[in-house]
Amino acid sequence: MHDTSAHAVHQHAAPTSFIRKYVFSLDHKVIGKQYYGLALLAVLTGMVLSWLMRLHLGWTDLKIPGLHLLSASGAPGDVMTPEYYLQLMTMHGTIMVFFVLTTAPFAAFGNYFLPIQVGAEDMPFPRFNMMSFWVTFTAFLVLISSFFFGDGPTLAGWTQYAPLSAVGAVAGPGQGTGEVLWASSIAIFCVGQLLGSLNFITTTLDMRTKGMSLWRLPLTAWGWFITSVMGLTAFAVLMPACILLILDHVAGTSFFVASNLVLNDQLQPHSGGSTLLWQHLFWFFGHPEVYIAIVPGMGVVSHILVANMRRPMLSHRVIVYSMGALAVLSYMVYGHHMFVSGMNPFSSLVFSFPTLVITIPSTILVLIWIGSLYGSKLRINTASLFALGFISMFISGGVSGFFLAQPSIDIMLHATYFVVGHFHLVMAVAAIFGIFAGTYFWYPKVTGRMMNETLGKIHFWLTFVGAYCIFMPFHYLGIAGNVRRYQAFVDDYLVRLIPLHRFITVAALCTGAVQLIFLYNLFYSRFRGEEAPLNPWQATSLEWSTPSSPPPFDNFGGRHVVVYHDPYQYGIEGSTDDYVMQDSPAQIQSVRDEK
Amino acid sequence: MATTVDKPADLEQRDDHLRRTAHSGNGGGRDLVPADGSLRAVQDHSPAASTGIWVGLTAISMTFAALTSALVVRKGASTDWQHFTLPSVLYLDTCILLGSSVTLELSRRYFARSLAGLRAGLADSARWLYLTLLMGVVFVSGQYVAWLQLRHQGLYLSTNPSSSFFYVLTAAHALHVLGGLGGLVLVTYRLSRSRLRRSTLDIASRYWHFMDVLWIYLFLLLWFKM
Numbered sequence: 001m002h003d004t005s006a007h008a009v010h011q012h013a014a015p016t017s018f019i020r021k022y023v024f025s026l027d028h029k030v031i032g033k034q035y036y037g038l039a040l041l042a043v044l045t046g047m048v049l050s051w052l053m054r055l056h057l058g059w060t061d062l063k064i065p066g067l068h069l070l071s072a073s074g075a076p077g078d079v080m081t082p083e084y085y086l087q088l089m090t091m092h093g094t095i096m097v098f099f100v101l102t103t104a105p106f107a108a109f110g111n112y113f114l115p116i117q118v119g120a121e122d123m124p125f126p127r128f129n130m131m132s133f134w135v136t137f138t139a140f141l142v143l144i145s146s147f148f149f150g151d152g153p154t155l156a157g158w159t160q161y162a163p164l165s166a167v168g169a170v171a172g173p174g175q176g177t178g179e180v181l182w183a184s185s186i187a188i189f190c191v192g193q194l195l196g197s198l199n200f201i202t203t204t205l206d207m208r209t210k211g212m213s214l215w216r217l218p219l220t221a222w223g224w225f226i227t228s229v230m231g232l233t234a235f236a237v238l239m240p241a242c243i244l245l246i247l248d249h250v251a252g253t254s255f256f257v258a259s260n261l262v263l264n265d266q267l268q269p270h271s272g273g274s275t276l277l278w279q280h281l282f283w284f285f286g287h288p289e290v291y292i293a294i295v296p297g298m299g300v301v302s303h304i305l306v307a308n309m310r311r312p313m314l315s316h317r318v319i320v321y322s323m324g325a326l327a328v329l330s331y332m333v334y335g336h337h338m339f340v341s342g343m344n345p346f347s348s349l350v351f352s353f354p355t356l357v358i359t360i361p362s363t364i365l366v367l368i369w370i371g372s373l374y375g376s377k378l379r380i381n382t383a384s385l386f387a388l389g390f391i392s393m394f395i396s397g398g399v400s401g402f403f404l405a406q407p408s409i410d411i412m413l414h415a416t417y418f419v420v421g422h423f424h425l426v427m428a429v430a431a432i433f434g435i436f437a438g439t440y441f442w443y444p445k446v447t448g449r450m451m452n453e454t455l456g457k458i459h460f461w462l463t464f465v466g467a468y469c470i471f472m473p474f475h476y477l478g479i480a481g482n483v484r485r486y487q488a489f490v491d492d493y494l495v496r497l498i499p500l501h502r503f504i505t506v507a508a509l510c511t512g513a514v515q516l517i518f519l520y521n522l523f524y525s526r527f528r529g530e531e532a533p534l535n536p537w538q539a540t541s542l543e544w545s546t547p548s549s550p551p552p553f554d555n556f557g558g559r560h561v562v563v564y565h566d567p568y569q570y571g572i573e574g575s576t577d578d579y580v581m582q583d584s585p586a587q588i589q590s591v592r593d594e595k
Numbered sequence: 596m597a598t599t600v601d602k603p604a605d606l607e608q609r610d611d612h613l614r615r616t617a618h619s620g621n622g623g624g625r626d627l628v629p630a631d632g633s634l635r636a637v638q639d640h641s642p643a644a645s646t647g648i649w650v651g652l653t654a655i656s657m658t659f660a661a662l663t664s665a666l667v668v669r670k671g672a673s674t675d676w677q678h679f680t681l682p683s684v685l686y687l688d689t690c691i692l693l694g695s696s697v698t699l700e701l702s703r704r705y706f707a708r709s710l711a712g713l714r715a716g717l718a719d720s721a722r723w724l725y726l727t728l729l730m731g732v733v734f735v736s737g738q739y740v741a742w743l744q745l746r747h748q749g750l751y752l753s754t755n756p757s758s759s760f761f762y763v764l765t766a767a768h769a770l771h772v773l774g775g776l777g778g779l780v781l782v783t784y785r786l787s788r789s790r791l792r793r794s795t796l797d798i799a800s801r802y803w804h805f806m807d808v809l810w811i812y813l814f815l816l817l818w819f820k821m
């Protein structure tokens with residue numbers, strides 16, 4: 001019954017040479033794996049940096065063997081200087097936000113599965129797609145190179161507030177060459193993500209196969225589509241902002257540096273610039289970036305839960321509308337990062353309102369997930385556990401957002417560990433749980449082998465407990481007045497908090513070590529894992545309709561896929577199985593959540 | 596949650612239905628091979644490229660919107676904004692860029708005629724295309740002359756925020772025009788090899804006209820703010 005008309009419009013022929021097949025590949029699946037590899041490399045780097053920071057926070061005078069090899073001036077005698085702590089912190093934040101939380105859930109999974117889930121043989125602009133990865137990889141190299149040039153990477157934090165970021169070497173170590181490398185890296189990164197977003201949007205709009213109407217897209221595809229629209233509009237703003245920042249550095253312009261600024265007894269040769277201008281431009285990107293990190297995870301988690309609940313979500317459409325609402329509102333709330341920046345207090349009220357409103361779609365999503373789970377016979381496997389973990393982290397981190405959304409409370413909590421705990425849970429750990437869930441779920445499709453479930457469950461429980469041990473105490477620290485970005489605690493009231501910091505450090509080291517279980521599982525299963533059936537989770541979307549795992553070069557082996565059903569046809573009465581694939585022409589009692 | 600009966604029985608009937616009800620783009624009704632098997636017709640129908648150019652133009656618009664808001668905020672942030680007279684060559688340059696849009700449209704019209712079977716159309720199309728390319732090069736050169744004129748007035752990139760924004764905006768636009776010129780060179784090459792698809796020319800034209808509109812916007816912005 002399948003339409004077997006040949007694929008006439010191949011974007012490109014299957015490559016044969018090693019370089020074209022694995023390095024400069026045009027195949028979206030290879031590019032997706034390349035992005036995943038980059039994210040893995042980046043997350044390991046970022047995690048090691050966080051370990052170094054945590055060790056320093058717990059035991060300020062601790063000698064970390066070999067640290068001087070990374071920077072002789074930043075760690076004389078293997079003891080970290082205050083400035084070097086800030087440099088490592090900046091790199092930790094930058095690497096994690098840009099090269100992990102953006103690349104893995106969006107670029108890696110999206111590249112691999114979006115074309116397959118819409119029934120296409122590839123993305124419409126494969127060359128742009130290839131460039132997208134290599135440009136992003138170049139950005140990573142440029143960023144990492146700042147460790148080895150001059151006096152190391154910038155110390156201005158991942159938000160790079162002016163004037164610290166804009167005045168040059170006089171502001172401290174890394175603020176010369178390191179700063180320019182940071183801004184160049186991020187500008188290059190923006191180009192890569194713009195090329196990627198272009199492909200994602202056009203793939204979703206124009207590459208859908210016959211029968212794949214927009215409402216038949218799985219929730220993952222919706223997540224990636226909405227994210228790509230955010231990426232397109234947000235990175236297009238950050239890029240010129242970075243260029244202006246570079247010009248302030250190298251060309252002596254005064255976009256972000258005010259008049260009469262004296263640093264280290266030197267009057268700065270700038271005039272009239274606006275420090276708030278950088279914050280406006282940065283956060284116009286920065287807040288959507290939070291959703292760029294989390295919305296793909298929302299799609300992935302919904303997708304995985306549905307397959308394991310064996311029934312659709314309470315409302316497919318409301319999930320899509322909520323993710324869309326998050327995207328739209330994300331541009332209207334960015335000013336809540338600037339409540340104490342000195343901007344007009346009336347602006348704080350204006351930004352506070354949509355910030356409180358954005359909790360509505362977030363809450364709707366959580367209620368739909370929990371309501372759908374209620375009474376379901378959820379299959380417990382590592383992927384579904386991590387999906388549940390995502391919801392848990394999203395709720396825990398989201399609740400603290402209610403407090404921060406109100407300017408009067410934010411005045412006290414701003415720039416404390418409360419904020420650090422909030423965004424790590426709601427954005428970072430939740431997104432990472434989404435990445436883990438996606439990895440365990442799609443691994444059989446990508447490699448043809450199963451990951452070890454026992455190891456996976458151990459990995460989940462230890463990570464779940466560990467993440468809470470690390471990030472819940474951050475909230476208490478913040479309420480106690482512990483300011484963030486301090487490299488040591490010497491004030492009377494802060495000294496008493498050091499034991500809690502040491503507990504967090506131990507928890508961070510242990511939780512980091514637990515990730516070795518994941519790495520072992522990831523690589524061991526690739527070669528020795530149990531061979532995976534074509535559709536191990538009895539799922540319905542098109543990635544499980546490919547003729548092999550991993551899918552062939554053109555995804556469907558020359559078959560022109562036709563879609564007949566909504567994406568989540570589970571619990572079908574009268575069917576031999578309890579599910580029907582999207583491309584099955586079988587006449588069924590369709591499960592629909594909307595008419 | 597309602598349970599309804601889906602009726603996908605007849606494939607042909609269903610496909611017709613899908614074609615009629617496709618919400619957007621090509622989804623729900625993509626034909627890979629037309630009934631007559633003509634691949635050229637399929638390849639010339641490239642909705643992804645058409646959508647892609649709009650998506651790209653959206654990103655470019657966002658970049659210039661960001662720079663515009665930066666200009667407005669920076670101008671209001673301090674009293675150091677120095678007004679200056681725009682280089683006179685910009686007026687001529689504006690006319691040249693506007694003219695290049697006209698010549699490109701003429702090229703497109705003749706190309707359409709050539710597709711309709713008129714042999715002369717192809718040569719005329721190429722002629723207008725060469726002229727468009729030339730005008731594009733003259734425009735970018737004109738921008739360079741404008742920068743020289745500004746330097747002559749003693750206004751450099753870092754002299755004043757007004758001159759900083761002038762250089763940044765005009766350079767960003769010129770870079771995008773250079774990208775458009777690259778696209779037109781590709782179009783010209785394909786035309787000379789008789790391998791040009793109408794959709795390619797349409798998309799290149801859309802980009803070029805956008806550069807035109809963008810320049811008018813920037814010119815007015817600079818006129819009022821400088």
